[in-house]
Amino acid sequence: MSPALMGSPMKYLCLVYLEEQKLHAIPDRECANCGAGFRERGLLVAAEALQPVDTATTVRVRNGKVSVTDGPFAETKEQLAGFYLIEARDLNDAIQVAAKIPPAREGSIEVRPVRELQP
Amino acid sequence: MTATASIHDTLSAVYLSESRRVLATLIRLLGDFDVAEEALQDAFRAALEQWPKEGVPSNPRAWLVSAGRFKAIDGLRRGARFDQLDEAAAADTIAVTDDAAWADAESVEDDRLRLIFTCCHPALASDAQVALTLREVCGLTTEEIARAYLTPAPTLAQRIVRAKAKIRDARIPYQVPTHAELPERLDAVLRVVYLVFNEGYTASSGTLVTRHDLSAEAIRLGRLLVDLLPEPEARGLVALMLLHESRRAARTSPSGELILLDDQDRSLWDHGMIAEGSRLVTEVLASGRYGPYAIQAAIAAVHAGAPNPAATDWNEIVGLYDVLLRLNDSPVIELNRAVAIAMRDGPAAGLAIVDEILDRGELRDYRPAHAARAELCRRLGRIEEARGAYKRALKLAHQEPERRFLERRLAELSS
Numbered sequence: 001m002s003p004a005l006m007g008s009p010m011k012y013l014c015l016v017y018l019e020e021q022k023l024h025a026i027p028d029r030e031c032a033n034c035g036a037g038f039r040e041r042g043l044l045v046a047a048e049a050l051q052p053v054d055t056a057t058t059v060r061v062r063n064g065k066v067s068v069t070d071g072p073f074a075e076t077k078e079q080l081a082g083f084y085l086i087e088a089r090d091l092n093d094a095i096q097v098a099a100k101i102p103p104a105r106e107g108s109i110e111v112r113p114v115r116e117l118q119p
Numbered sequence: 120m121t122a123t124a125s126i127h128d129t130l131s132a133v134y135l136s137e138s139r140r141v142l143a144t145l146i147r148l149l150g151d152f153d154v155a156e157e158a159l160q161d162a163f164r165a166a167l168e169q170w171p172k173e174g175v176p177s178n179p180r181a182w183l184v185s186a187g188r189f190k191a192i193d194g195l196r197r198g199a200r201f202d203q204l205d206e207a208a209a210a211d212t213i214a215v216t217d218d219a220a221w222a223d224a225e226s227v228e229d230d231r232l233r234l235i236f237t238c239c240h241p242a243l244a245s246d247a248q249v250a251l252t253l254r255e256v257c258g259l260t261t262e263e264i265a266r267a268y269l270t271p272a273p274t275l276a277q278r279i280v281r282a283k284a285k286i287r288d289a290r291i292p293y294q295v296p297t298h299a300e301l302p303e304r305l306d307a308v309l310r311v312v313y314l315v316f317n318e319g320y321t322a323s324s325g326t327l328v329t330r331h332d333l334s335a336e337a338i339r340l341g342r343l344l345v346d347l348l349p350e351p352e353a354r355g356l357v358a359l360m361l362l363h364e365s366r367r368a369a370r371t372s373p374s375g376e377l378i379l380l381d382d383q384d385r386s387l388w389d390h391g392m393i394a395e396g397s398r399l400v401t402e403v404l405a406s407g408r409y410g411p412y413a414i415q416a417a418i419a420a421v422h423a424g425a426p427n428p429a430a431t432d433w434n435e436i437v438g439l440y441d442v443l444l445r446l447n448d449s450p451v452i453e454l455n456r457a458v459a460i461a462m463r464d465g466p467a468a469g470l471a472i473v474d475e476i477l478d479r480g481e482l483r484d485y486r487p488a489h490a491a492r493a494e495l496c497r498r499l500g501r502i503e504e505a506r507g508a509y510k511r512a513l514k515l516a517h518q519e520p521e522r523r524f525l526e527r528r529l530a531e532l533s534s
Contacts, residue, residue, distance in 0.1 A: 051288045051289065052288075054281055054284065054285060055284070055285050055288045055289040056289075057242040057289065068241040068242055069241070069242075070242055070243050070244040070247070070285075071244065089292075090290045090291070090292040091240075091242055091289045091290050091291045091292065092291075092292055092300075095242070111289075113288055113289045113290065115288075
C-alpha cells in the first residue's frame with residue numbers, strides 16, 4: 001500500500017503568487033496570524049514572505065564556472081523543481097551556497113531574500 | 120574677496136575632492152546608500168553654517184564624516200523613517216565605531232574600493248552597475264548620466280533606485296572581495312569602466328561620434344582604480360583608454376564625419392597621452408602578468424608609434440592578436456586579426472579569414488564584419504560584392520556618422 005493510503009502525512013508546497021502592486025495588499029499581521037494558526041495545528045513546516053522579484057539573483061554553474069546574473073530565472077522552459085531555505089551572512093555567501101546545489105549545473109537557482117513580516 | 124566667499128570656494132573645492140570619499144565611508148558607517156547620501160548633504164550644509172564662524176577644520180574629511188554620522192544618528196533617533204528599526208541598536212552600531220577609524224587614510228581608501236566593488240556587483244544588471252558607478256563613485260548627477268546615455272532621466276533614476284534597493288534588501292555586502300574572488304570581481308569593475316569609456320568614445324546611438332565627458336570620466340575612474348589597486352589589468356585598461364583617447368581630435372572631421380585610422384592626421388594625436396599609455400603598456404608587459412586589456416593597449420601602442428600608416432609594424436600587430444586570441448577566444452578578435460593580416464599579407468589573405476568567420480554565422484549581424492568585408496572586396500576590385508557588403512553594413516549601422524561614412528563609400532563605388 002502507498003504511504004498516503006496508509007495515512008502517513010504528505011508534504012505540500014503552497015506557492016504564493018501576487019502582482020507587484022498587490023504585494024502589500026494583505027496586511028503582514030494577517031499572514032503572521034495565519035502561519036501561527038497553522039503551526040498550532042501542526043500543519044506548518046516553514047513559511048516566509050519574499051522580497052520583490054527585483055531583488056532576485058540567478059546562479060548557474062556551467063563548465064565548473066559560477067555565473068551570477070541580476071533578475072529571476074530566464075528560461076521559460078525551466079520549471080520550479082524544488083527549494084532550499086538557507087541561512088547566509090549576505091548575498092555573496094548565499095550565492096556560494098546556491099552554486100553548490102547540484103541542479104545549478106543543469107538549470108538555474110533563483111536566490112531571493114526572505115522578507116521579515118512586520119508585526 | 121570676503122572671508123565668507125573664500126570659505127565658499129574652499130567648500131566647493133573640498134566637495135570636489137572629498138565628497139565621494141566621505142560618502143564611501145558614510146555608507147560603511149551607516150550601512151545604507153540613501154541614509155549616507157542624506158548624511159553627506161547634511162554634513163556639507165553644516166559645514167556651510169559652521170566653517171565661516173569657526174574656521175576650516177584641520178581635517179575637513181574627518182569633520183565631514185563625523186558631522187554626517189551625527190546627523191544620521193540624530194535622524195535615526197527622531198525615527199521618522201526608521202520607526203521599524205531598533206533605533207538604539209542602530210545608533211549603538213554607529214556610535215561604537217572608533218573616531219580614529221575614519222581619519223585613517225587606509226580605511227578611507229578601502230571604503231572607496233568597497234564602494235566601487237559594490238556598485239559593480241555581478242548580481243546587479245549591467246546598466247545598473249554603470250549608472251550606479253557614475254552616480255556614487257564619480258558623483259555625476261542623475262540628469263548628467265541620463266544626458267550622456269540619451270536615456271530619459273526618470274528611467275535612469277528608477278534604475279539607480281532599484282539597484283540601491285537590491286543592495287539593501289538582498290544584502291549585497293559592502294566589502295572588497297577576498298583574494299580568491301578578486302580576479303573575477305575586478306573583471307566586472309574593469310568591464311564597467313570600459314563600457315563607460317566606449318559609450319563616450321563610440322556612442323552607440325545618436326548624432327555625435329564622441330561624448331568626451333564619459334570618456335574622461337572613465338579614464339579618471341581607471342586611474343582611481345590603479346591608485347587603489349595596482350593590478351596589471353587595471354593599468355592595462357588605463358593604457359588602452361589613453362591610447363584610444365589620444366586620437367580623439369583626429370578621428371572626426373570638423374563637420375563630424377568619421378575618419379579611419381589610416382586617414383587620420385597623426386599630428387593631431389595627443390602625444391602626452393600616447394607617451395603615458397605606451398609607458399604603462401611596457402611596464403605591464405614587462406611584469407609578465409598581462410591580460411586582454413594590456414594586449415589591446417599594446418596593439419594601440421604599435422599604431423601610435425608609427426609616424427604614418429605605411430610604417431605600421433603589422434607583423435607585430437598580428438602577433439599581438441595571436442596572444443589576445445589565446446587569452447580570449449572571440450570572433451570579434453579573429454575579425455580584427457584578419458584585418459591586420461590583410462594589411463600584412465594583402466587583402467585576399469584577410470578576406471579569406473573574414474569569409475570563414477562570417478560563414479560560421481557568429482558575426483552575421485555584426486556591422487564591422489560586413490564593413491571590413493566590403494573594404495577588402497573593394498581593394499580587390501570585386502565591386503559587386505563590395506557594394507552588397509556595404510549595404511549590409513549600412514542596414515546594421517545605428518549611428519549617423521557611421522551611416523554617412525558607409526553611404527559615402529557606397530557612392531564612391533558607383534562613380
